[in-house]
Amino acid sequence: MNGPGGEPAGRQVWAVLELLDRQLVDRDGRLAGKIDDVDFVVDDDPDAPPRVDALLSGLGALANQIGGDFGRWLASIERRLAARRDRAPSRIAWSDVKSIGSSVELAADRDDLDSNRGERWVRDVIIDKVPGAGHEAE
């Protein structure tokens, strides 16, 4: 696990500095939300370190970070959106991640990701209801 001198052998990534708020980019190079939290899987063995299971994105994950009244308000909006679409919280499985850099590249299509739920909701519920929304821009 560790190299000579006790230093970890693999690439080191600072979770807050290098993951939180990073842009998610789908397999076609389209923007797919931002990382708001990281979900770990914790083994029953207390000596086994937690492993990153998924990246969390969207209002629900952001609400956990913010906390307080505003965080609870954001969480209520997320729950409302989730209830309408009968979806689990926005999570991107670690197995869908291709690389970490100035953005985080995914192997998935953004339309298949829950992280894009808010944008889809705005498009379907608000933008599409605007008169003329069905016509292409002239």
Added chain:
Amino acid sequence: MKLSELLGVTVVTTDGEELGRVHDALLVQDGPVGAQGFAGLRLHALAVGTRSFGTKLGYTQGTVKGPWLLRAMFHRPPTLVPWQAIVQRSASRIVVDRRRMDEST
């Protein structure tokens, strides 16, 4: 367990010494390779300290190098608490074994 559940939590030793709060988590990419050929990340250690501003800017972690004046002001190596040193964890407090910390570093 979520990262947000660790950030900001007070860390104390089994002797009662307060080390500060969790400001960041050091992950190491040495896990099993996934479907995309990208290795998994494990939580190696928590960066703990009494000041957070240098951490937010990246000076504490050492990933931001300049300008030299800001580096001199904010670059204080964080106290790294290896995951194996944690003996108790709750929503408001993490208790660590100082001897295990010393053994791991």
